[in-house]
Amino acid sequence: MERSALYWRVVLLAAPVTVFAVLVIWPLFSSFFYSFTNWNGFNPEYDFVGLENFAKIGSDRLFIGAIINTTIWMVAAILLPTLLGLALALLLDSKVPGGPIFKTLFYLPICLSAVVVGQIWIWIYQADWGLLNTVIRAVSGSSFNYAWLAKPDTSLGSVIVAWSWQQTGLSMVIFLAGLTSIPNDLLEVCEIEGASTWQRIRIVLIPLLTPATVVVVALSVINSLKGFDILYIMTGGGPFHSSDTLAMHMYNESFKKYLMGYGSAISVVLFLIALTIIRIYFRNLKKVDEIYG
């Protein structure tokens, strides 16, 4: 290789590699390092405590609650936007009147920041004058004023609805792209062979949308694992930790209780969970590639 070409390759690669190393690799290894310490986040003095932080995780009632909430959050945050996005894509692909307008409307929430979405839904859920209770009162005729975000039974579910409202547009667009890429010949085979609408969706469209589904699920997994901001805005993990997820719990332990070592241990657990999910994802991606090319 010519010396000048090699020089420019090194120079041009150096910038992104440096940014990646400083912003991703270094914090990652720092978390691993601090997870074995009792650092409080400020004091330069700290001690190595070995696996003590990890042992503490096992007996932490709030951590167990956060694991359960994270599981509910992830399953719902993956299933709801995926299913709703698929349903909307199938509906809009069938040339309904005003299709382009609906596509724009459904996609719009993804353009908003989580803070804005969270604030909109806080107003919707507001007990006295929120849109939801106002509608329920108008329909039922009762004086309904349930505080959706302030009750442990409904706080997490309410945030999940807001999250799904925001994410569904993205899933819908990906499924619409997937539907466009299905060869017309295959749909014509359905027509000639006499497939009903339901048979066409079940036997043909949904399986053929597998590559799109893989992308949607992958994005949902990544986004839901990162799903901290909307929870922070809407509930802050409360009331009584009823909407605490692992990310929220880690934040509370690290930055509210100043237990940076313990927070780092929680982040390591979160990292390992993410790693496992991504590994499963890539294994399935290979299978999808073999079938759909």
Added chain:
Amino acid sequence: MADLHLDNVSKSFGTLEVIRNVCLDVAHGEFIVFVGPSGCGKSTLLRLITGLESVTGGRIFIGGVDVTQVRPSDRRVAMVFQSYALFPHLTVAENIGFGLRLAKRPAAVIRQRVDAVARTLRIKDLLDRKPGQLSGGQRQRVAIGRSIIRSPEVFLFDEPLSNLDAALRVLMRLEITRLHNRLQATMIFVTHDQTEAMTLADRIYVFNQGRIEQSGTPMDLYNSPSNRFVAGFIGSPAMNFLPGKVEQTGDHMMLKIGSTRLRLDQSFTSVSHREISVGIRPEHLRVVESSAGHVRAEVEIIEELGAEVIAYLQIEGISDPITIRLPPQRHVVPGQQVGVRFASEHFHLFGSNGTRLC
């Protein structure tokens, strides 16, 4: 199996008329080929017969029943697509049994029928594979299997061999012929390849610009093309067309090609003093010594095909090269000056508008 009748069928997309008042009949058990260049409307016509497109005008009858407004699934037709249109997520067995599964036939019946079809097409050992694991020829067999399992009235093939390599295409042509012989089914096959048309068809319909140019048996079209388009389209290598002029000299009609005058027989009387196009097939030209030919020519390119040699020659005074089919032992080399003799009894004379003169 049923006959098919198209009565004045036309199809337009907006202002673009792609099928123009087509009338045709297909008898029970016939193997019909629609042939024509790309964009001539042959595939659109097939889609109209299937019901995947609706007609703008005219009517379609299958087995004497007007199916013009009937859904594709109720027309009892099956179609084999150029792309094979196999479902990548289904196994070969599931692809073949797709129609029966939709019809909610019992699993045992589907399995039995799929096995029978797979035996017929010799793909029994492939039943558990996915389409992605099959070769082009195997996929084609699966697509055919899916079409025959429902025992339709009419089989429609939309350029099904186009994606195969040359050797496999020949094999699949034989397979389709065998299948037709075995099933004695009504089949309509669309292709732009005139060799496929000639080798497969009982009868050929030649299409151009949404119209039927001519129909007939392959040899009818080869020997008596009704116009210059058909003459040029049917036959490989294609017919040669030379500019000529018919003149009357005394009692005889003379045909002038370049600087050569050939005496024509009495049947050419109707074309005196016309600027015409003289069609002659490559096998009706002979290469002789340069002094013994009707015209002089220079050999430009030689294609040695084993059983025959195709030579491309440039005739003095004529811009387009001519093609001659030669026996392999007839040795000519590029650059050689030769004479060319015409077998005038094989001339096809066409007027300036392409219609056959005689």
